[in-house]
Amino acid sequence: MNRTIRRAGTVTLLLVMALLARLTWMQVVDGQALADSDKNRRNAIEQYGHPFGDIIVGGKPVTGSKRSEDGGDLRYQRTYTDGPLYAPVTGFASQVRGWTQLEGIYQDVLDGTDDRLQNPLNMLTGKQAKPGNVLTTIDSGVQRAGYQALNGKKGAAVAIDPDNGEILGAVSTPSFDPSAISGSGKDDTAAWNALTARDGNDKDDDKPTLNRALRQSVPPGSTFKLVVAAAALEDGLYSSVDEPTHSPDPYTLKGTSTVLKNENTAAPCENASLRTALRYSCNNVFAKLATDLGQKKVRAQAEKFGFNDSKQDVPVRASESRFPKKMDAAQTGLSGIGQYDVTATPLQMAMVSQAIAHGGELVDPHMVSQVQDSGGATLRSYENPGSHRVMSQDNAEQLQSAMETVVDKGTGSNAKIDGVTVGGKTGTAQHGVDNSGTPYAWFTSYAKSDSGKKVAVAVMVEDSDAARAEVSGNGLAAPIAEKMMRAALR
Structure with missing residues (x-):
């Protein structure tokens, strides 16, 4: 064999x-990564090759599956039953845009791909397990009740059972129908484009x-005053909601x-008691x-209620409600009325009323009770x-009494329910640069029936048809809370 052939052979x-x-490396080392890749079409074919499990509300599925027409x-x-009603709970599952919430x-x-759903026979045969719920x-x-009361206004409402932390309602309007974007056809694309269209004016979006x-x-505006009142009682600055405070009216920011x-x-308001x-x-x-x-003391109390928690899962990850750091005295004063850089979600303000109604103990809010396999296991x-303690039971009961005065004799009269004990706090918060936007209308509350049932509700109306001067927590948000509380105690 000549040298040229030998070199070519080598x-x-x-x-x-x-x-x-290279083939061995791809199969052994890269194989799993390639199999799990979002770009692997076979995964999508397998995933959408059979009906899905369901999300259940009150014993009935609010989701479903159908044969794809364009997939x-x-x-x-x-598919979704009452999609706009439950979209803030379910999120959406789309063949093109993924899965949310x-x-x-x-x-x-x-x-059906969760390992806990597999049985030995499926593992031997490679058969897809039946999905769970x-x-x-x-x-x-x-x-x-919350969805209908909001009536399409920009806003939201959350209802929680104070005793067990169960989220009974999570409403956001205006909403959308997840069924319209679940497929991959032209209609789904058009529906998605309409939902996400931007006209360049966030104010009108x-x-x-x-x-x-x-x-x-x-x-959160004045609803945050409940947090400050709790801090004052817990610190011992005032021992009772009926003790006069040393508060000039008007007050000059320090x-x-x-x-x-x-x-x-x-x-x-001059030297007024907390009540x-x-x-x-x-x-x-x-x-x-x-x-x-x-x-520092106000922030510590706010954080007990859930503020500044960047990992608040219910199990959907909630946005962080914030009480700022590094404020001067004047900014701290503004934070005491829920302004400056204080922010809160409706979930967070419902948690404030939830803890007060539960005697000062906050039970972790959650919107899922169980995850089951196809057989119900x-x-x-x-x-x-x-759960954790936010304040003493005595201080919580004092705040309950003061909140009930707000509804019985104060600014929260529209939340009254005959035969039911209702406590609440209104709020109107500035919105936009130099308060140029329509103010946010807030109401946070709780209700207790003679039978022992309880519910805590927070409502935020971001925008409405009301004139600016007519925007108030009692006028816009309290009637929505009343309807949700009435439904929860029915």
């Missing part, structure tokens, strides 16, 4: 060995896919010449309280949530 052998090594080799697509968190259970804590009556109940944190006035100039200050929503009292306590239960 090179060829090396190339074959390199090819075999080609993607045989099934998601409960659909996304429990995707492996709902499409997700049971929610949502009460259909409470959810519908309805953002129907935004979950305002959990994922939008805005200034270190400035800025005078903070009250909306109701006839209200008895009176909550009843008339006296800015002077709570701005001075926050200043006297200092930002429990894969995971959320029925024994954690």
Whole structure:
């Protein structure tokens, strides 16, 4: 054999060995990554090759599956019953745009790929396991009451059972129908484009896919005064909600010449007790309280309620509600009335009323009770949530009494329910640069029936048809809370 043939043979052998090594590497090392890749069409074909499991509300599925009309080799697509009503709970499952919220968190259970669904026979044969189901804590009556009461306005509402942390309602409007975007056809694309269209003016953007109940944190206005009142009682600055405070009216923010006035100039806010200050929503009292306590003490109390928690999962990840750091005395005073850089989600303000109504103990809020396999066996239960103490029982009961005065004799009269004990706090928060936008209208509350049933509700109305001067927590948000509380205690 001449030298040229021998060299060619050696090179060829090396190339074959390199090819075999590469193939072995791809199969052994890269194989799983390639199999799991989002670009692997076979995964999508398998995932959408059979009906999905369901998300359950009140024992009935609010999701379904149907034969896909435009999906080609993607045989099934998601359907939704009362899609706009439950979209803030379910999220969406789309052949093109992925999975969100409960659909996304429990995707492996709902499409049957979760390892806990496998049995030995399936593992031997490679057969797809039957998908499981997700049971929610949502009460259909409470959810519908909030949705209908908001009536398409930009806003949101959350209802929680104070004793067990179950989220009974999570409403966000305007909403959308997830069924319209679950496929991959032209109609689905057009529907998605319409939902996400932007005209360049955020002020006028309805953002129907935004979950305002959990994922939008805005200034809470005077509803935050409950947090400051709790801090004052816990610190011992005042021992009773009926003890007079040392609060000049009007109050000049410390270190400035800025005078903070009250909306109701006839209200008895000078040196008012916490009960009176909550009843008339006296800015002077709570701005001075926050200043006297200092930002660290107010922040510590706010964080007990859930503020500044960047990993608040219910199990959907909620946006962080924030109480700022590094404020001067004047900014701390403004934070005491829920302004400056204080922000909160409706979930967070519902948690404030939830903890007060439960005697100062906050039970972790959650919207899923169980995850089950196709036969109904429990894969995971959320029925024994954690809890922690936010304030003493005595201080919580004092705040309950003051909140009930707000509804019985104060600014929250539209939340009254005959034969039911209702406590609440109104709020109107500035919106936009130099308060140029329509103010946010807030109401946070709780209700207790003689039978022992309880519910805590927070409502935020971002925008409405009301004139600016007519925007108030009692006028816009309290009637919505009343309807949700009535539904929960029915």
